[in-house]
Amino acid sequence: MRIALVGYGRMGRAVEEAARARGDEIVARLDREDRIDAAALAGAEVAIEFSVPSSAPLNLRRLAEAGVDTVSGTTGWDPAQGEVDAAVRAAGTGLLVAANFSLGVGFFHRIVREAARLAAGVPDYDVHLYEAHHRHKLDHPSGTARMLADSVVELFAGKDRWEESPPAGRPEREVVYLSVARAGEIAGTHVVSFEGPNDRVELRHEARDRGGFAVGAVEAAHWVRGRPGVHTLGDWLRDRFTDSPSP
Structure with missing residues (x-):
């Protein structure tokens, strides 16, 4: 799968390592000063976003407008903000926001x-x-x-x-x-x-290191691909833990 990394800090680098281990291709690495648009995303099928609270809402709207399904692990902002949900639904893309992908x-x-x-x-x-x-x-x-x-x-x-x-x-x-x-x-x-x-x-x-979060984020990216709409952690984990109630 072709993945764009939005936010290339410690978690972004850990996600890159996990994605490569799974056989995925990293086609874009975008950080704070980089514009997010279809050209910069270079044909990505899914974006994995780990940025900062002040940047996340705009990042997620731009990813939706570019037609890319996304998982976001940025915390400290309100994932129910209406403008993000509206952008995702209008674009017909998928979005999964979670506090922790481990x-x-x-x-x-x-x-x-x-x-x-x-x-x-x-x-x-x-x-x-x-x-x-x-x-x-x-x-x-x-x-x-x-x-x-x-x-x-x-x-x-x-x-x-x-x-x-x-x-x-x-x-x-x-x-x-x-x-x-x-x-x-x-x-x-x-x-x-x-x-x-x-x-x-x-x-x-x-947690011993960031590896568990990164592996989960990559798995979540595979899950959200082709699933339009705004999804919760419970939606993903309900499929992952098939015999457990959703949170």
Whole structure:
């Protein structure tokens, strides 16, 4: 498959390595100063976009206008922005936006959802989330942490919202608190802790490097090719994890 890389930073280079290993061809590498149009995309069948939050909406609109299906892993912007969805639908292209393309994270997310649901039957438990990434990451909490926190709020009895912690005053029982760290070159760590009066149940996903995210992004690019419309992470993972409920 012919792939254009939009955003050629650390993730873009990792995606290139994963795509080449799969036998795909990289036909364009576009970064911040490069214009996105049909000529620059050089016959790409799919684009994989990892840029920055301020650039992503315009990048995605231009890719749609150029007639190229796209997967985007840029976080820190609102993927439901109407102008992006409208451009994709008008062009008849496909778009998949996700906070994390790691299949391990998809697996982890399903475990967290099931654990949050089961915790309703265990009295006096609380829940807390923690995430850590490298110091170059611009958004916080991460998109993956937000996804996990949303699921915990949805399924854990007695919680109605999440907030980045620690709180300024007394913690509220109805709030799921999410702690964030940015340091060094941490590839990505997410922890969900269920705290009981006598014990703790802790679920943890720790990325060793960017390879898992890159391999998943390439697989998602193959999935979105020829699928018009705006797709969610759940749409892709529902096909990938055929025996699991969608997030």
